[in-house]
Amino acid sequence: MSGAPLIAPPGSGDGIYAEGREAGLKNAGHIKSYVRRAGRMSEAQQRYYAEMMPKIGLAYAPQPLDLAAVYGRNAPKILEIGFGMGETTAKIADACRDNDYLGVEVHVPGVGALCKQVAERGLANLRICQHDAVEVVRDMLPEASLDGIHVFFPDPWHKARHNKRRLIQPPFVALLATRLKPGGYLHCATDWEEYALQMLAVLSAEPALANTADGFAPRPDYRPLTKFENRGLRLGHGVWDVIFVKK
């Protein structure tokens, strides 16, 4: 498959672009790690979505991507799963222009917000796929194609009966490990202690991965503090980074 951007500007005038995509996911056969939130976009998010997604959007398709063709170069490739409003994604891609980033997110206003950042910062090293990351990783990313994977503050799914929706579970981590090159890293961060412990346990149990630290890792400089995290830290809340590498 070529690297051609495939997303058409959204046609709906009401700012809610998700419904058609959701229909196609219903029978996909795995528990979703997200619920579809109402996706009302601001006027700026709509405008930047329409302008940028034809240029930097990758449509989901169940065929492996040629990542070098997508970015037009051989450079380290980093996947970010669930970028939210994309502030961290944009800051990292701006600071590390020698790397290429693929952000995957289902929340449409967040996609619009990151499109705005990409346009304003003039980022040529970022692509967006608006789709379930589990399916993107499974169907589109070749084995040993990634130098790094970021999973920052994934939804913690606090209630025990919802824990099965958490992204960081053994089968998905095993799948992620296959997509990393040897030496590539998987970096998870959370402010929910119980999920942090689950992350550490699940990654430790994956035989293809090795911990870079003795337990939790210090926050590396490339991951900027979010506003929300800053506020939490001032209130004495914890944040845990878990960073493993592919053996």
Ligand SMILES: C[S@@+](CC[C@H](N)C(=O)[O-])C[C@H]1O[C@@H](n2cnc3c(N)ncnc32)[C@H](O)[C@@H]1O
């Ligand atoms: C709590 S937010 C954190 C956002 C961002 N990483 C941050 O640090 O601010 C988690 C995000 O992950 C997204 N998400 C959850 N599961 C996903 C999946 N399977 N595929 C794509 N995005 C997903 C949600 O839509 C949500 O925006």
